[in-house]
Amino acid sequence: MHVVIVEDETVVARRIERLVRRILGSDLATIGMAASLRDAVGMLGRADDAVVLLDLNLSGEDGFDLLHRAAAEPFQTIVVSANIDRAVEAFELGVVDFVPKPFTEERLAKALARVMPRQHPAERRAPTLLAVTLAGRVDLIPVASVIAIHGADDYSELETSDGRRHLHKKTLTTLQRLLPGDFQRVHRSHLVNLRFARSMITDTSGRRVLRLANGSCVPVSRTHAARLRQIEDSA
């Protein structure tokens, strides 16, 4: 796991670093300190297990703006904050956890555990908004309006019910981990909101596709097709 700590309280930052090292042990790939979110973005690659431990109360920064910008970045975010008044908003934006100060090692361990791939999705609070950056501005897309998400290199493309498409910085893998159970992987590069799925058909060339509410079709790979049928039967 790659960790960057954004915290301007020296001793607090030192505490987070010390505890993260103890908790993750050999799971920790790299750890660094950043004075700002911008620095953190520069320090982290596009790894799916990149996590930023973010203090929302950085001097001279607006916590609201900081939260939105963090949500739009590819990494996952754990907020470590003295103010808990932004917790609900943070969860809506898809932060992994919100750790109030002061905290114990156990509490921090619990937050870090949620980043792990093996974490059961039901134990997490799913975001209701996805943040996308467009020309330096952060827009919030309601998760419920997302029909499908398509992999696009390092980014992912959100297809929404109003017919628009938005580029999001998180990878499909990361998003699948964050989003609620309605979102199912149907293909290596396609994530579909099953609420908008209408029928699974085989097209003229023999490919299996999922027809969506807006008329578009998403290819379904064989491995995922079996699981989709299971879901369909149980529903």
Added chain:
Amino acid sequence: MVWMMAAIVVAALATGAALANPRYPHIENVRVAVGDDPLWAAADFDDRGWEEMPWYRVDPQQRLLWVRSEVTLPNAVDMDAAPLAVAVAALASYEVYWNGERIGGSGTPGADRSLELPGNLDTTHYVPPRLLRDGPNVLALRMSSFHLRRELRRPVHWLALAEYGAIEQWVLKQRLPTIAMAGALLLGAVYFAMMFLTAQRDRGSLLLSLLSLGVLAQLVAELVRGLFPYPYPLHILRLEVILGAASASGLLLVAYAVERFALDQRRWLLALTGVAMAASAYFAPGFDSKTAGVILSALVVVVAAAGVGVRRGVAGAKTTVVVAAGLLVWLVSRPEGFVDRTYYFAVTAFLLFLFVQQVGLLRRVQDATAMAQLRAARLELELLKRQIQPHFLMNSLTAVSEWIETDPKTGVRMIEALAGELRALAAMSDKALVPLADELELCRQHLEVMSYRKDRRYTLTSEGVDTAQRLPPGILHTLVENALTHNAHATGAMLRLEVSKRGDRRVYRLRTPHAGGATGGGEGRGHAYVRARLQETYGNDWAFSAAHVDDEWVDTIEMPEDADARRHR
């Protein structure tokens, strides 16, 4: 207010109907002879050689004299239904004769002081029907007045024929509304005395309360006649009491007006009043004009004082000028004498007007006090809240957690520092002013906490600063807090407090090394607190600025010298 006064004046005029009963003849002129002879009472005595004069010119002072008047009664008078009486009001002892027969008297008149027994001032005497004649009747009075301390201008106040009992009824009717006024004055006196004693101890209320009492005393002294018969020599005392009460009321009225409108001119306005009143009391002939002069002097000064108030834009000054000047003009222009019942109506109405104004004034002061208290409470709360606000408290506690786990001794020291800061703050948060020494101690406790939190060293120097000077609490603390929040000091910092004098004002400069990093943004709240505190304490007599000078952040506060600091030391 105006309608209230108008209503009172109209009521006064309406009830002031004349006593004159058209059924009985008016006594106009009488014949007077000095000396004494029992025959002078007789109906058929020839008094043509006597001096003729209107009854009110008769002067029995220091002599014994006889007064005779011929009255012809109208035949239509039904004497059984309306018994006839002679009403006399005179500062003298007298005997009343009707057609030669004595029908009554007051005291015993005599040829000198030792022979005279003083009687009551106001009397009425029944005229038995058997004494009445058709045609001319003769009313004769034997009077002497040797017991007055001073000579009066008109010792005979009243000589008339009336229906028996009508005088008493008339007096009662006249007095009833006056009793209501006495009630209003008493109520005002008590109300404003209570306001003075329980609420704000403002001089205005006290003066108004005493003024009400003064006018009440004058009114009561006035009312005594007619309600409580008294021997005529006491009349002088009563007149003196009225003059004294009028003077006291006048002075209090001026003091009140000066207090409200022209405090700076207090000395000469009060002196002017004193001189004018003394002159009136000394030079004016007769008690009535003395009293009138005293009251008019006071009203003139009140108009002047309120005029000063108008120029200064004092609330209510304009109305007061108009009302007081109106009262003044009305009093002077009245032909029928000055100090009578109508006068008391007008003065009571004027006092009611002042009452209303004073209550409004008290209300405004009360509101302002409540607002100030609310503001102070809000500032206190804000100061306390800053210390339990999550950013400060939770970050400090997180740092404490870290020190406890890695270096328990430092952890305990940090807890000590945190406790010290919270204690210092709790001790001063409810004070309006604190010595600089306490404020500096609070700042240093905060810097110590921050030193542990940031694991850097923050200090504050304050050489050559008079730490006994006092200032509103939490101001420097707020600025120190701000300075650390908005500066990214990599290696700690030394803050400096400098004090300089500018005339009778002191200037505090807090210098913080400016190591770049973010500035602005969060300063709003802290600076707002500093400004609000300065405003609360010094009104508009302060200045605050914060600026980046070279490589320092400089907060500058200018405020008045703490004059009490040395006494408090």
